[in-house]
Amino acid sequence: MSAMTPERSQLAAEYALGVLDGKDLAEANRASAEDSDFRRLTEDWTWKLAPLLDDVEERPAPAVLWSKIDQLIGERDRIRSLESQVKRSRLGNVGLFATAAALAGVLLLRPATVQPPLQLPTPQSIPASAAAPMIAMLGDDKGTKIVANWDPDNRRLVLAVAGEMPADPGKSHELWVIPEGAKPVSLGTMSNDPKARMELANTLAELLRRGATIAVTLEPPGGSPSGDPTGPILVSGKLESV
């Protein structure tokens, strides 16, 4: 803590209090990611201020909420055990993951504007791949929602919904790839459908490399009119080798 300048200490207090925005917030985020002293000071302030929360009025939570949470806990435990099985296998076997996704996911999404093949590939239907398959776990602050499974050899992207995606009938879910250090490129909009995968054109397939981010945003029906994302990010995750 000795290296902490008065300005830095002040920033930590402001960060904990929650008053920062814009550049100052960005700076505090950075400091918090890089500097454990800063982080500690922030946490210290947070605990100091925590008793203020005692004054907030209680409010009964809706009765149905518990059963939702209980169900999500069950799903989460199931997905976790599947994830750990996949990690343990280290086979890079797309089929295994498709199976895991099908077991965990219940529901698959189909890209609507991209040609939509209709069948979820069975493990047998996917040939062993020489180029390393990749996986992106698309999540939000509630955990993994979609498992994206990329098979570069066949330029095949399989999406499995593993959690509840927010539904908004007036909007479309649009899928994006964001190559490292580059702008997002649309992969098409998605519609609810229990079975699907997409095969990507070469130009798009080249963007799906390790470290690229896959994200889903909420867009006007039919997708972003500008070609750039306009809505909030619902879920995102980085492509990693299996």
Added chain:
Amino acid sequence: MSTACMDIAPPAGPWLALFSFPPMTESPRPRAHLTSVSSDRGELAAIVRSVAGGDRTAMATLYQRTSAKLFGICVRLLGSEAEAEEVLQDVYITVWGKAASFDSAKASPITWLSVLARNRSIDRLRRRRVKFEDLDAANDIADPDPSAFELAAQAEDRGRLSDCLDELDERPRQMIRSAFIDGATYSELAKIESVPLGTMKSWIRRGLQNLRGCLER
């Protein structure tokens, strides 16, 4: 309900998830409506330990005992019951996953849960406007440093905080409270109070300085 959080404008960054816990210190001045849960802290801590062991029934009990408190915090910050429900789900799912790291010897369960609910709500407020440029930052929520336990050593003394807040001038006191429990930023508070941004910043900064001085006495 906060009017301040209805139009959070700035580009958002992540809020640190704080999973470390303050030590156990008896509160000389517990707030009236918290007594129902804080009076039996030991019992609640035992429930959390059962949750850590994977006991779903204990989890249901924990929810029953604490959800009204946490839902109140989320609704106050988010200004929306629907969003508060989502955050509350998130909080309890996190609790299910993290209960094992909960140290009942050091922590008050209700404070841990309250801070978790508060931070997740702030996180949500900020994520409402996350842009693609911030994706990396938004994805990169740091794990808290366990050694923060020691630093939080005097942290939970609500009596002291309350006394020290009482020593502040009325405005800084109100602003600090509003920032923490309504999620209002400098610019929003300045707008609400119709004062220049610089004035608001100096009120709060001085307030925080005095608060720290008082808490460290």
